[in-house]
Amino acid sequence: MEDGRPIFLQIAELIENSIIDGTLAEEAQVPSTNELAAFHRINPATAGKGVNQLVDEGTLYKKRGIGMFVATGARAKLRDRRREDFAQQFLHPLLAEANKLGIDADELKRMIDRWEQGR
Amino acid sequence: MSTVVSAQQVSKRFRDVTALDDVSFTLEENRIHGLLGRNGAGKTTLMQIMTGQLLASSGRLTIDGRSPYENETVMSRVCFIKESQTYPQYFKVRHALESARLLFPGWDEDFAQALLADFRLPLNRQVRKLSRGMHSMLGIIIGLASRAPLTLFDEPYLGLDAVARHLFYDHLLTDYAEHPRTVVLSTHLIDEVGELLEHVLLLDQGRVLLDTTAEDLRGQVVTVAGPGSAVDELAAEYEELHREILGRYARATLRGTFGTAERARAKALGLDLEAVSLQDIVVRLTTAHARSGDATTTGTRKKETLR
Numbered sequence: 297m298e299d300g301r302p303i304f305l306q307i308a309e310l311i312e313n314s315i316i317d318g319t320l321a322e323e324a325q326v327p328s329t330n331e332l333a334a335f336h337r338i339n340p341a342t343a344g345k346g347v348n349q350l351v352d353e354g355t356l357y358k359k360r361g362i363g364m365f366v367a368t369g370a371r372a373k374l375r376d377r378r379r380e381d382f383a384q385q386f387l388h389p390l391l392a393e394a395n396k397l398g399i400d401a402d403e404l405k406r407m408i409d410r411w412e413q414g415r
Numbered sequence: 416m417s418t419v420v421s422a423q424q425v426s427k428r429f430r431d432v433t434a435l436d437d438v439s440f441t442l443e444e445n446r447i448h449g450l451l452g453r454n455g456a457g458k459t460t461l462m463q464i465m466t467g468q469l470l471a472s473s474g475r476l477t478i479d480g481r482s483p484y485e486n487e488t489v490m491s492r493v494c495f496i497k498e499s500q501t502y503p504q505y506f507k508v509r510h511a512l513e514s515a516r517l518l519f520p521g522w523d524e525d526f527a528q529a530l531l532a533d534f535r536l537p538l539n540r541q542v543r544k545l546s547r548g549m550h551s552m553l554g555i556i557i558g559l560a561s562r563a564p565l566t567l568f569d570e571p572y573l574g575l576d577a578v579a580r581h582l583f584y585d586h587l588l589t590d591y592a593e594h595p596r597t598v599v600l601s602t603h604l605i606d607e608v609g610e611l612l613e614h615v616l617l618l619d620q621g622r623v624l625l626d627t628t629a630e631d632l633r634g635q636v637v638t639v640a641g642p643g644s645a646v647d648e649l650a651a652e653y654e655e656l657h658r659e660i661l662g663r664y665a666r667a668t669l670r671g672t673f674g675t676a677e678r679a680r681a682k683a684l685g686l687d688l689e690a691v692s693l694q695d696i697v698v699r700l701t702t703a704h705a706r707s708g709d710a711t712t713t714g715t716r717k718k719e720t721l722r
Contacts, residue, residue, distance in 0.1 A: 301690075302630050303610060330592035337584060338610040339447055340592045342630060389682075 303338055307346030312355065315366055316374050326356055326364040417444045419565055419597045420465060425474035427460050427621075434460040436621040437474070445595040447587075447611055449602070449629070451697055452618035458601045459497070461618070462567050465599075466495040478565060491520060494563035496554040498570045502542045509538045511553060512560075521562035526590070530556040533582055547574030555583050559590055567599040580604070584611060609693035619701050629693065636696045637673045640666040641686035649681055656699040668699050 314320040329347055333340040347364060350356040355370045394404050420442035427435040435457045442448050450458050463469040464476050467483035467490055476482070483489045502511055512531075516522045531538065534552040545553065551572050558566055572580050588611060591598060602608055615632060617625035625632070636656070639649055643665040650658075653669035660666075668691060671677075681688055691699070 302634055304630065330589070333592055334585065334589050336610075337588065339613045339629070340588070341446070341613050342610070345630075 303342050304345035304349065307332060307336070307338070307343055308349050311346070311350060312374050312378075315355065315371055316378065318371075320366050322366045322368050322370060324366050325362075326366060328363055418442070419444045420476070420478055420599075421480075422461075422476045423474055425461075425464065425471045425476050427457075427464065427469065428472045433621055435464075435471070438618075438621070438623055439474075440616055440623055440626050442597060442599065442616075443614070444597055446613045447591065447598045447600065448614045448616060449600055449605075449608065449612035450616050450618070451602070451605060452624075453701055455620075456618040457621040458618055459569055462495065462497070462569050462599070462601065466490070466493055466567065468495075491518075492564045494519060494558055494561040494566045496558035496566070496568045496571050498551070498554075498573050500550075500554055504543065506542045507539050508536060508542060508545070508553060511542055511557065512538075515557045515561060519561040519563055521564070523560050523562055526562075527556055527560035530559060530586065533586070534579060548576060548579065551575045552579060559586055562590075562594055562596065565597045565599070567601070569601045570603065571600075572602075572604070580607065584608065587611065605694035605697055606692055612693075615693070617697060617700065619704055624700060624704055632693065632696060633690075634673055636668060636670050636691045636699070638666060638668050638689040638691050639681055639686045640664070640689065641684070645684040645686050649684060649686060656703045668695075 311320065311326060315322075320326060326347070327335070329340055329344040332338075332343040332347070336343070347356065351358060351364070354367055355374065356364045357367050358364055391404075394400075399407070418441045420440075422441070423439050425435055425438045426433065438457070438461065450461070452458050460469065464471050465478065465483060467486060470484050478489045478493065481489050483493065508531075512527055516524065516527075534556065536549060536552050536556065540549075542550070542553065551574055555568075555571050558568055558571065572583060575583070584607070587598070600608060600612070609629065612629045615625060615627055615629050616623065627635075639646060641664070643660065643663050646658075646665040646667050650667050650669055653671040655667055656670055657668040658665060673688075678688060
């Protein structure tokens, strides 16, 4: 675990990423708190806090005595939320850097088009 | 959540040295607590009082509500692994393990055997002929297999290589997850254990400098870097622990609240935010504390200049 944000948030985000990219299918079982703690070498209470946040948000649900599962519809919901965050998280720093280098919006658009064609 | 260890205004004086000075804190049950601080901060003295090996000069310390000093009921629930543990001359590794089995009601022999195999510790070697690292392994095996409701490790890994240390961390985490208990870990290798800890107690010159959850601490201290004027502007609203200057570029370690709004503000000022590891937080806090303790006037902060 790196970066300055609380570790439990990073754990929640890792699970979200797995749901968004399909590694964790809807209705699939999520690793237990203890498994997450052992794998990431973090305190089990911290891992539990990350998992519980996803339960509170309805992304995961508990089956008593069995474990945690991905809720149906979680993937679409997470994608929608990440799309809303996209501008703030990615466009804002991109435009700030472009501005620093004197790249205007038109030039930036051309660069994106060229990048797309080059692939 | 119940309290296992409670210290109220505990002080310990050795002739003219004050090892602990009015220390108050509580340790909650079934958590991993980090007891951190520089050499001579009072960590070992505190653990000796917690395990009934020393009596406080003043104040009151209890384990499960009772004084640990000469109290067998309390001590059967406590396992203290210290770097300087000595055994009788003729003791072999297996004798040390047999004594531990008799001493700790929660002892798990299968777990001890599994640990012995993992650490590759020879059962029939005399303890006094073990290398420094192997001696530490023996302590770790006893500490883990004892499953004592309160387990204290005082610098448990002197001479241990990185492989053995990570074996220790992995076993501690998995066994703690399956058999929750209260663990106190005193260590200098803060970066290695930072993420294992749930609660941090930082001692400095016999006093409690910090008593907080590791998670709160991570969000509390941040390094910002960028144009000096922007750093000045942001630093004015925080407690500044440290600053380095490179020409007109500055980097400051700040303590305070760093939520989403504060982070956005720092970015808008053109500042980069960097995470500060638990180890760096401890270094910054203890040195900042030492400076403020020495200074006769408050508000002056030493600024390092790099050129």
